[in-house]
Amino acid sequence: MAMVSEILGQLSLNIGAREPTFPTVVPAKDFDPDKDAARIETAIKTKGVDEQTIIDVLTKRTYSQRTEIAFAYEKRAKKDMVSALKGALSGSLETVILGLMKSTTQYDVPPPSGAGTDEETLIEVLCSRSNNELVEIKKVYMELFKKDLEKDVAGDTSGNFAKLLLALVQTKRAEPSSIVDYEKIDEDARALYEAGVKIKGTDVPTWISIMSERSVPHLQKVFERYKNYSPYDMQESIVKEVKGDLQKSFLVLVKCFENKQLYFASKLNEAMKSKGAKEKSVTRIIVSRCEVDLKKICSEYKTNFGESLQKTILEHTKGDYQKVLLGLCGPEE
Numbered sequence: 564m565a566m567v568s569e570i571l572g573q574l575s576l577n578i579g580a581r582e583p584t585f586p587t588v589v590p591a592k593d594f595d596p597d598k599d600a601a602r603i604e605t606a607i608k609t610k611g612v613d614e615q616t617i618i619d620v621l622t623k624r625t626y627s628q629r630t631e632i633a634f635a636y637e638k639r640a641k642k643d644m645v646s647a648l649k650g651a652l653s654g655s656l657e658t659v660i661l662g663l664m665k666s667t668t669q670y671d672v673p674p675p676s677g678a679g680t681d682e683e684t685l686i687e688v689l690c691s692r693s694n695n696e697l698v699e700i701k702k703v704y705m706e707l708f709k710k711d712l713e714k715d716v717a718g719d720t721s722g723n724f725a726k727l728l729l730a731l732v733q734t735k736r737a738e739p740s741s742i743v744d745y746e747k748i749d750e751d752a753r754a755l756y757e758a759g760v761k762i763k764g765t766d767v768p769t770w771i772s773i774m775s776e777r778s779v780p781h782l783q784k785v786f787e788r789y790k791n792y793s794p795y796d797m798q799e800s801i802v803k804e805v806k807g808d809l810q811k812s813f814l815v816l817v818k819c820f821e822n823k824q825l826y827f828a829s830k831l832n833e834a835m836k837s838k839g840a841k842e843k844s845v846t847r848i849i850v851s852r853c854e855v856d857l858k859k860i861c862s863e864y865k866t867n868f869g870e871s872l873q874k875t876i877l878e879h880t881k882g883d884y885q886k887v888l889l890g891l892c893g894p895e896e
């Protein structure tokens with residue numbers, strides 16, 4: 564149960580060191596936190612709860628504005644807004660709204676070690692977030708649990724999978740350089756080939772060091788160059804060479820290096836259309852990306868899957884959950 568003061572403490576961590584963003588949730592104009600807090604208070608007190616108002620207000624404010632609303636709410640209602648929302652809402656809507664009351668970084672922070680690591684989420688977060696985002700995640704993890712994420716990741720997983728996650732958490736990735744180093748690109752492409760497809764077995768540490776230490780633009784060129792050496796592209800090579808969680812992790816990494824928004828669009832499409840829609844996955848992506856790049860994810864979605872994400876949401880979800888997702892995605896473009 565995060566108190567407002569705690570949430571406010573995280574604010575500064577989210578400013579600066581960010582890549583260009585393509586949010587669907589942007590700061591509301593003529594923002595009045597007191598007015599919003601009053602609306603939320605009335606909505607919570609309404610018999611049967613007025614979910615629509617809660618959705619309308621909270622999906623149209625940024626995290627930092629929601630924090631101000633929570634602060635105003637606490638002043639007028641003399642109680643914590645997150646707890647009040649928790650009491651008033653239930654099911655998938657509650658999950659989304661409580662997710663929105665966390666900063667993007669807080670939301671991404673894995674549960675503390677021993678709390679039953681959900682491997683799929685751990686892989687997605689550690690393999691898809693940028694170096695800067697991972698640096699913030701480590702800081703917040705330390706603040707929340709007074710523990711070192713590096714140590715916990717190493718302790719909770721094992722083998723090469725652990726080595727890969729650990730290498731990512733160590734955030735050793737180079738910053739993109741304005742100079743294209745063709746020699747290094749060729750050297751890395753050949754090394755990836757010689758450590759994998761060319762030999763019996765796989766020299767996983769070599770793959771790990773290249774994929775965790777080089778900049779993203781460099782790796783994009785490496786994977787292009789790689790095709791000059793290998794009969795299989797990088798993704799195909801990963802499938803052939805390694806198995807299980809290690810394979811999943813390398814695939815998420817490479818897909819994100821190639822086109823991160825397409826990766827999330829595909830995940831959404833897959834989750835939404837799977838039998839027994841994987842709500843958890845849908846919620847996670849939409850909540851965590853709405854202030855980052857959901858607009859670009861929506862456009863990749865439409866280009867690649869022939870219909871808008873909003874339309875898929877209309878077809879595959881219902882009720883308040885549908886409303887809150889559509890609120891976060893914004894209108895179709």
Ligand SMILES: [Ca+2]
Nearest residue numbers: 759760762764
């Ligand atoms: Ca091999």
